[in-house]
Structures are given as structure tokens and as C-alpha cells.
Amino acid sequence: xxxxxxxxxxxxxxxxxxxxxxxxxxxxxxxxxxxxxxxxxxxxxxxxxxxxxxxxxxxxxxxxxxxxxxxxxxxxxxxxxxxxxxxxxxxxxxxxxxxxxxxxxxxxxxxxxxxxxxxxxxxxxxxxxxxxxxxxxxxxxxxxxxxxxxxxxxxxxxxxxxxxxxxxxxxxxxxxxxxxxxxxxxxxxxxxxxxxxxxxxxxxxxxxxxxxxxxxxxxxxxxxxxxxxxxxxxxxxxxxxxxxxxxxxxxxx
Numbered sequence: 001x002x003x004x005x006x007x008x009x010x011x012x013x014x015x016x017x018x019x020x021x022x023x024x025x026x027x028x029x030x031x032x033x034x035x036x037x038x039x040x041x042x043x044x045x046x047x048x049x050x051x052x053x054x055x056x057x058x059x060x061x062x063x064x065x066x067x068x069x070x071x072x073x074x075x076x077x078x079x080x081x082x083x084x085x086x087x088x089x090x091x092x093x094x095x096x097x098x099x100x101x102x103x104x105x106x107x108x109x110x111x112x113x114x115x116x117x118x119x120x121x122x123x124x125x126x127x128x129x130x131x132x133x134x135x136x137x138x139x140x141x142x143x144x145x146x147x148x149x150x151x152x153x154x155x156x157x158x159x160x161x162x163x164x165x166x167x168x169x170x171x172x173x174x175x176x177x178x179x180x181x182x183x184x185x186x187x188x189x190x191x192x193x194x195x196x197x198x199x200x201x202x203x204x205x206x207x208x209x210x211x212x213x214x215x216x217x218x219x220x221x222x223x224x225x226x227x228x229x230x231x232x233x234x235x236x237x238x239x240x241x242x243x244x245x246x247x248x249x250x251x252x253x
Contacts, residue, residue: 043148048173057218064210084229117237
């Protein structure tokens with residue numbers, strides 16, 4: 001169960017953060033959001049992690065399955081825009097339980113105890129930029145919130161891809177809902193903000209897996225050596241594919 005909870009947590013962390021390292025951040029207007037006329041562009045500029053170029057942080061993670069706590073562990077996260085990520089998860093004794101890297105669009109997660117290297121490509125959930133091409137945007141006010149709808153267009157077919165929820169008074173991005181085939185498959189909620197940076201993220205991966213991440217002592221936009229994000233070598237490791245929607249990693253073993 002311990003290995004299962006580690007795999008569940010790490011894969012969902014990757015899914016949550018992968019887009020923070022997927023697009024070059026754009027400079028945000030110097031004006032404060034409150035008081036500005038609200039528009040699609042205003043909300044697109046307010047999405048979580050909009051201006052982060054690099055981040056280093058301690059993280060505390062709890063994973064739940066069917067409302068039952070199945071694991072808790074600590075780690076260190078680092079990423080650098082546009083596409084570099086490294087996450088290390090440790091035991092209570094300081095042993096490395098798992099190391100995860102992202103490089104050139106390939107995600108790897110290595111579990112030293114089992115000598116298994118998980119590897120593959122993952123779908124993107126945008127946390128710091130929203131593309132123009134192939135997308136339509138609409139927004140509405142609802143119960144003290146602004147909701148930004150993102151529709152994906154493909155060969156004339158328009159389909160809801162995601163919704164971004166913003167607090168009406170602060171325009172903080174408090175939730176993201178993602179959809180596939182017209183059905184919601186993931187929900188991310190953000191709280192305990194310091195400025196625009198959330199201190200806590202709660203990710204509900206439908207139907208019954210929940211990941212809670214606490215970001216501790218984040219360091220933003222400082223230099224990180226490029227070799228920190230080197231891909232993990234295959235060598236004598238057992239290599240397995242990461243397959244969306246991760247049912248092979250989330251289900252209990």
C-alpha cells in the first residue's frame with residue numbers, strides 16, 4: 001500500500017504541475033486586478049502560477065482513496081520553465097523513495113526500492129498560460145465567483161475542456177475543473193494563498209482518489225542548475241509505461 005500511495009501521489013503531482021513548466025510565462029500587467037473591468041483576458045491573466053519562471057519548495061503530501069488516508073510523505077520540488085521538473089520523495093528516515101523528472105515532454109518516475117522506472121507522456125492541464133489557437137473562451141459571474149470556460153475546437157467540434165473559478169473580490173484562482181468527453185475527470189482546489197501563490201492544493205481525481213499538497217517555504221524565480229533536471233538513465237532498471245488515466249497506478253495493489 002505504501003508504494004501504491006507514493007505512485008498515486010507522484011503521478012498526480014506531475015499532472016498538477018506539468019503545465020507550470022510547459023509554457024514560457026508572459027509578463028502580467030502592473031495594474032492590480034481588483035477594480036479593473038473583468039473580461040476573458042483579465043481572467044486569463046489571473047490564473048494560478050501565471051508568472052513563475054522557477055520554483056523550489058518543500059512539499060508535504062497526503063493521498064486518499066475512497067475517503068481513507070492511504071499515505072503521507074515529504075519531498076522537495078523544483079521546476080524551471082518551460083519544461084523542466086524534478087521531484088524527490090523521502091521516507092521519515094530520509095531515504096529516497098521516488099525521484100521524478102520531466103525533460104523534453106517525457107515524464108519519468110523512479111522507485112529505487114523496486115528498481116522500476118515509470119516513463120511516458122502526460123496530458124496537459126494549464127496552470128500558467130492558456131493558448132489562443134484551437135480554443136474558445138467565455139466567462140460568467142455565478143454566486144460570488146467568476147467562471148472562465150475553456151472550449152476546445154477540433155474539426156468543427158466544440159467541447160468543454162476546463163473551467164477556472166476565481167474569487168469575485170480578489171480574482172484569486174481558487175479552482176480548476178477539467179473535462180474529457182464531456183465529463184469531469186479532475187478537480188483542483190487552491191487555498192492558503194500568499195499573494196497569488198497557493199499554500200495548499202487539493203486534487204480530486206475522479207471518482208475516488210484525492211491528493212493534498214502543502215507547499216512549504218517556496219523560493220521563486222531564482223537560478224537552478226540545468227543538470228538538476230537530467231533524465232534518469234534506463235541502465236538496468238525495469239521500465240514501465242505511465243498510461244493515462246493512470247488506473248494502473250491509482251488502484252490499490
